Amino acid sequence: MSQSFEIDASLVGERVDTAIARLLGISRSAAAEVCETGGARIANKTLGKSDRLSAGDLLVIDPPKAEQPLEVAPTPVDSLKIIYQDDDLIVIDKPAGVVAHPTVGFEGPTVAGALLARGIQLSTSGAQERQGIVQRLDVGTSGLMMLAKSELAYSRLKQAFRDRTIDKIYHAIIQGHPDPLEGTFDAPIARHPKAEFKFAVIEGGKPSVTHYKTLELFPAVALCEVNLETGRTHQIRVHFSAFRHPLLGDTMYGADPKLAKKLGIERQWLHAKELGFLHPISGEQMHFASEYPSDLAAVLEKLRA
Numbered sequence: 001m002s003q004s005f006e007i008d009a010s011l012v013g014e015r016v017d018t019a020i021a022r023l024l025g026i027s028r029s030a031a032a033e034v035c036e037t038g039g040a041r042i043a044n045k046t047l048g049k050s051d052r053l054s055a056g057d058l059l060v061i062d063p064p065k066a067e068q069p070l071e072v073a074p075t076p077v078d079s080l081k082i083i084y085q086d087d088d089l090i091v092i093d094k095p096a097g098v099v100a101h102p103t104v105g106f107e108g109p110t111v112a113g114a115l116l117a118r119g120i121q122l123s124t125s126g127a128q129e130r131q132g133i134v135q136r137l138d139v140g141t142s143g144l145m146m147l148a149k150s151e152l153a154y155s156r157l158k159q160a161f162r163d164r165t166i167d168k169i170y171h172a173i174i175q176g177h178p179d180p181l182e183g184t185f186d187a188p189i190a191r192h193p194k195a196e197f198k199f200a201v202i203e204g205g206k207p208s209v210t211h212y213k214t215l216e217l218f219p220a221v222a223l224c225e226v227n228l229e230t231g232r233t234h235q236i237r238v239h240f241s242a243f244r245h246p247l248l249g250d251t252m253y254g255a256d257p258k259l260a261k262k263l264g265i266e267r268q269w270l271h272a273k274e275l276g277f278l279h280p281i282s283g284e285q286m287h288f289a290s291e292y293p294s295d296l297a298a299v300l301e302k303l304r305a
Contacts, residue, residue, distance in 0.1 A: 143272025
């Protein structure tokens with residue numbers, strides 16, 4: 001049976017697929033499929049997924065098809081390192097090119113699948129393809145990532161991330177020299193209004209806070225330490241790009257491809273360097289650090305030379 005929603009201020013100007021996802025609590029891809037099958041209408045007009053909504057519109061939505069859960073298949077990844085594990089959690093060093101969990105349209109290896117291939121069982125809390133996932137790293141970002149193995153650890157770690165009590169330190173090489181050399185980006189982030197897989201600083205987006213300080217300056221670029229207070233998708237990449245200092249190699253967010261090629265980098269220069277937290281069960285203070293992988297280290301070596 002179709003459902004009707006009157007568009008209020010919170011949805012004015014939103015894309016139809018974004019609004020449907022929020023109203024029905026489904027994924028953006030499932031909402032887009034509703035649009036593509038003619039399942040979103042205002043009066044007698046069938047809407048496309050990128051159409052915009054206006055105040056007072058009565059949006060009629062046909063029920064979406066049930067989404068099939070994505071399967072976590074064992075996918076050996078020899079370069080994925082286990083830094084620490086116990087009965088409740090595991091900390092890994094994720095290589096670039098590996099996604100945290102299965103996603104629509106990505107055919108490569110996953111962290112969940114790599115651990116399953118080693119016989120490591122994660123918590124069963126969360127959506128089937130995201131079980132045990134309490135934080136994520138972009139597929140092109142390397143470094144430390146934590147996952148839950150027990151149900152209680154999952155619950156407490158998720159709350160710790162919400163309470164912002166977990167220290168997440170990243171190192172990034174950005175284009176240009178930031179001014180000031182140390183500071184904070186406090187700017188809301190939401191899905192990009194025109195690009196399907198991008199995010200942007202947008203008024204009314206989710207609160208997003210990024211602290212940074214410059215570690216080294218080089219011609220045309222700078223090495224920065226970044227401390228995330230919040231954990232939005234692509235947060236570091238979006239904030240630095242919005243303030244005209246995109247990450248080296250991050251052509252999706254405006255980096256110079258010629259500079260990336262000159263320095264020999266094929267992804268964003270971004271590494272999850274340190275992770276600090278209280279153990280969710282024992283309360284013990286935990287701290288881990290990760291060395292730069294070879295591709296990032298080679299770029300830094302060139303710059304220092």
